[in-house]
Amino acid sequence: MNSETGKIIIGIGLIILLIGIIIYFFYDKLHWIGNLPGDIRFEKGNVRFYFPITTMILVSIVLSLIVQIIKRLF
Incomplete structure (x- = not known):
């Protein structure tokens, strides 16, 4: 390990802390995440299928x- 690895680990830790x-x-204000237009939902009887494609694209861009x-x- 070198100092660059330490910087990367600290940076990742800070990002995780910030997200937490x-x-x-702001949990009550983030209810729209996962409910965006384009997220695919299918419910029929006991079967539920959920594919949050729009949410995944938005998270990927960010x-x-x-x-x-x-x-x-x-």
Whole structure:
């Protein structure tokens, strides 16, 4: 291990901490996540199928932006 690995681990830890704080304090305001237009839901009898494609695309874009910003800073 070197100092770069330590920086990466600290950065990932801070991001996880930030996400946890946001979820803890703003949980009631984030009810739209997973209920976006384009998320596929199918319910019939005892069968439930849920595929949050729009939510996954949005999360992917946000995470890509965060990674690009972190790469430019370090």
